[in-house]
Amino acid sequence: EAQVTQNPRYLITVTGKKLTVTCSQNMNHEYMSWYRQDPGLGLRQIYYSMNVEVTDKGDVPEGYKVSRKEKRNFPLILESPSPNQTSLYFCASRSGQPNTEAFFGQGTRLTVV
Amino acid sequence: AQSVAQPEDQVNVAEGNPLTVKCTYSVSGNPYLFWYVQYPNRGLQFLLKYITGDNLVKGSYGFEAEFNKSQTSFHLKKPSALVSDSALYFCAVRDRNSGNTPLVFGKGTRLSVIA
Numbered sequence: 104e105a106q107v108t109q110n111p112r113y114l115i116t117v118t119g120k121k122l123t124v125t126c127s128q129n130m131n132h133e134y135m136s137w138y139r140q141d142p143g144l145g146l147r148q149i150y151y152s153m154n155v156e157v158t159d160k161g162d163v164p165e166g167y168k169v170s171r172k173e174k175r176n177f178p179l180i181l182e183s184p185s186p187n188q189t190s191l192y193f194c195a196s197r198s199g200q201p202n203t204e205a206f207f208g209q210g211t212r213l214t215v216v
Numbered sequence: 217a218q219s220v221a222q223p224e225d226q227v228n229v230a231e232g233n234p235l236t237v238k239c240t241y242s243v244s245g246n247p248y249l250f251w252y253v254q255y256p257n258r259g260l261q262f263l264l265k266y267i268t269g270d271n272l273v274k275g276s277y278g279f280e281a282e283f284n285k286s287q288t289s290f291h292l293k294k295p296s297a298l299v300s301d302s303a304l305y306f307c308a309v310r311d312r313n314s315g316n317t318p319l320v321f322g323k324g325t326r327l328s329v330i331a
Contacts, residue, residue, distance in 0.1 A: 145321045147321075
């Protein structure tokens with residue numbers, strides 16, 4: 104089954120404690136991205152990657168890092184989480200063609216206290 | 217710059233009645249347009265897209281959308297709403313002349329179908 108898998112689904116952490124949210128896709132997609140979803144703001148892109156070792160900032164990259172060492176994986180790293188990063192996070196992937204739809208993971212609900 | 221507006225935060229409709237969820241967009245060139253649906257505790261699921269050709273696009277679960285270039289709109293419609301259609305709906309746009317730019321989403325419209 105074609106899917107994007109994120110882990111963990113739920114995470115509560117403390118301010119300053121580094122964490123990684125993993126994302127993996129099994130569709131051989133070139134393009135992967137991370138979004139955060141906040142009430143009243145919709146989805147905002149954090150980072151995206153057009154292929155292995157190619158990453159770029161989205162609209163809200165501050166406080167986040169990503170890496171793309173393999174085509175299937177695109178982890179999101181919060182080096183020093185802060186309460187304003189409490190949000191619902193989604194990973195997405197699609198083929199390299201810009202007219203194709205994205206496939207989304209089930210989301211990671213992160214709470215930073 | 218690309219942008220999407222979903223003017224209604226909430227749409228309420230009775231089961232069996234037609235539904236419309238509105239979306240207008242702004243791009244400098246021609247758009248690729250998408251609709252996604254989000255059910256509680258789930259990720260976004262693709263419903264339909266407009267790439268080119270026929271302005272009326274049919275998608276999953278009986279939904280359709282009409283591309284109107286003069287009004288820069290891409291409203292989502294369904295002839296007869298079901299309670300199970302209750303969810304959060306997102307419209308998204310990408311300028312086809314801007315290469316592989318990120319998809320820009322609207323803020324979402326919550327659809328509530330009442331039995």
